[in-house]
Amino acid sequence: MRVLFCASEIFAYAKSGGLADVGHSLVKALSAHVKICSVMPFYAFMDKNVYQQSSIKFSVTLGGIEYKVDIYEAMADGVKTYFVNSSILSATKCMYGDENGAYANNDIRFGIFCAAAVELAKVLQADIIHANDWHSALVPLFVKRAKLNIKTLFTIHNLAYQGVFDKSSLARIGLEDAYFHMDALEFYGKVNFLKAGVIYSDALTTVSPTYAKEILTKEFGCGLEGLLNAHKEKLVGILNGIDESIFNPQNDAALCRPYSYETLQKKYENKKELQKEVGLRDVKKPLFIMISRLVHQKGFDILIESLDDFLKEDINFLLLANGEDAYRQALEPYVQKYKNFKFLSGYDEALSHRIYASGDFLLMPSLFEPCGLNQMIAARYGTIPIIHGVGGLKDSVHEKKMKCARGIVFSQPTKKAFLLAIKRALRLKKDEKRFNEFISFNMKCDFSFKKSAVAYYELYKKVLS
Numbered sequence: 054m055r056v057l058f059c060a061s062e063i064f065a066y067a068k069s070g071g072l073a074d075v076g077h078s079l080v081k082a083l084s085a086h087v088k089i090c091s092v093m094p095f096y097a098f099m100d101k102n103v104y105q106q107s108s109i110k111f112s113v114t115l116g117g118i119e120y121k122v123d124i125y126e127a128m129a130d131g132v133k134t135y136f137v138n139s140s141i142l143s144a145t146k147c148m149y150g151d152e153n154g155a156y157a158n159n160d161i162r163f164g165i166f167c168a169a170a171v172e173l174a175k176v177l178q179a180d181i182i183h184a185n186d187w188h189s190a191l192v193p194l195f196v197k198r199a200k201l202n203i204k205t206l207f208t209i210h211n212l213a214y215q216g217v218f219d220k221s222s223l224a225r226i227g228l229e230d231a232y233f234h235m236d237a238l239e240f241y242g243k244v245n246f247l248k249a250g251v252i253y254s255d256a257l258t259t260v261s262p263t264y265a266k267e268i269l270t271k272e273f274g275c276g277l278e279g280l281l282n283a284h285k286e287k288l289v290g291i292l293n294g295i296d297e298s299i300f301n302p303q304n305d306a307a308l309c310r311p312y313s314y315e316t317l318q319k320k321y322e323n324k325k326e327l328q329k330e331v332g333l334r335d336v337k338k339p340l341f342i343m344i345s346r347l348v349h350q351k352g353f354d355i356l357i358e359s360l361d362d363f364l365k366e367d368i369n370f371l372l373l374a375n376g377e378d379a380y381r382q383a384l385e386p387y388v389q390k391y392k393n394f395k396f397l398s399g400y401d402e403a404l405s406h407r408i409y410a411s412g413d414f415l416l417m418p419s420l421f422e423p424c425g426l427n428q429m430i431a432a433r434y435g436t437i438p439i440i441h442g443v444g445g446l447k448d449s450v451h452e453k454k455m456k457c458a459r460g461i462v463f464s465q466p467t468k469k470a471f472l473l474a475i476k477r478a479l480r481l482k483k484d485e486k487r488f489n490e491f492i493s494f495n496m497k498c499d500f501s502f503k504k505s506a507v508a509y510y511e512l513y514k515k516v517l518s
């Protein structure tokens with residue numbers, strides 16, 4: 054069985070969030086079961102000298118315009134990744150947009166990417182294309198429209214991002230008006246790429262069992278709950294995992310002192326060094342951390358509303374986040390007011406590892422969370438997750454059950470519930486024996502992709518049968 058995994062970002066080539074982690078770790082785990090390789094766009098910030106130019110070259114035609122495509126390649130962890138290089142797709146400074154917002158030509162950029170991925174699948178004689186999120190959602194449509202003998206699986210990593218464009222997009226990506234109706238791409242007078250993945254795929258998955266149920270409801274369905282209900286027979290929720298060799302406190306090159314659950318004193322030394330560096334005093338105080346995108350989804354409204362009460366506790370709080378300016382500005386006054394709060398604005402992979410290693414508790418007050426990886430990474434580094442019990446967070450963090458991971462769970466996304474959760478965390482920290490039990494239990498949990506890769510493999514077999 055040959056599989057082509059298709060995503061807009063794959064670690065370590067390009068990453069803005071969890072999709073890239075999954076693009077790396079799931080594919081690596083799947084390579085134990087199937088012949089698999091990946092395809093992603095070649096972006097302008099990538100260095101052509103690092104990648105090998107492939108002999109594969111072709112053109113794709115969308116809306117009567119021919120776009121030349123050449124392919125680059127790289128190998129990592131035994132998996133080959135192909136990169137689609139094409140003028141419009143690869144010309145932009147960033148992946149999806151910059152400080153002025155999303156790129157206006159993302160429809161054609163990712164249209165080219167999808168058409169090229171299908172062409173590549175033909176060259177590679179793939180049996181299945183596994184497409185992910187709206188950036189590759191046109192793949193199942195292009196495959197069905199061309200009546201190719203290739204099956205498609207589509208995974209929704211975050212329903213909040215759907216790739217919605219003006220009606221004129223349809224012509225630009227070369228699709229007939231017949232696709233502009235409710236049961237195809239039309240979405241309130243616009244064109245919705247994600248719908249293509251839902252409708253035309255042979256199998257449909259999302260990244261946790263709870264999120265698979267949630268997205269069928271008005272509250273979490275982002276306007277697509279009706280469509281998803283119509284396709285729920287083929288919808289399955291499979292929990293993500295992490296690459297335990299990348300997120301491994303025992304040999305993480307980013308840490309000053311690697312450690313295991315047997316050498317937790319060294320975790321404390323990581324904390325000491327990082328706190329000194331960022332200017333947070335008193336290492337004995339519980340250190341709360343948060344590593345996130347500054348967007349509504351991640352619960353920043355609840356956090357900001359709670360900050361005065363939270364920061365008056367005898368704690369330190371270190372936040373690493375990048376994203377919307379409005380949240381950055383809303384956080385600034387608290388940085389000025391409280392010495393026990395440091396906000397590092399930006400995206401920094403190595404620093405994030407050091408913060409995971411230094412924390413006592415990780416905050417994840419997300420309003421919704423398809424799966425979430427931070428809580429698994431934190432647990433692996435012996436940092437106890439405090440989560441709002443939604444989506445994949447609910448499936449992977451437990452307060453009352455001895456299940457992986459153990460943490461603090463609050464069920465209402467409110468300031469009151471959040472602050473009560475903080476109080477429970479502080480009580481736990483005071484009970485040193487129980488606190489250490491949580492840590493060592495979590496550090497022994499299996500968060501690898503092994504089990505979930507088998508579930509995907511079974512689905513691949515099912516769609517081919």
Ligand code: ADP
Nearest residue numbers: 070071344345374375399400401405425426427
């Ligand atoms: P999402 O994909 O919604 O951003 P996930 O929890 O699935 O959330 O994955 C987030 C990934 O991105 C994790 O690997 C996390 O450590 C990383 N990450 C998020 N924000 C930052 C940041 N500001 N700096 C470094 N890494 C970050």
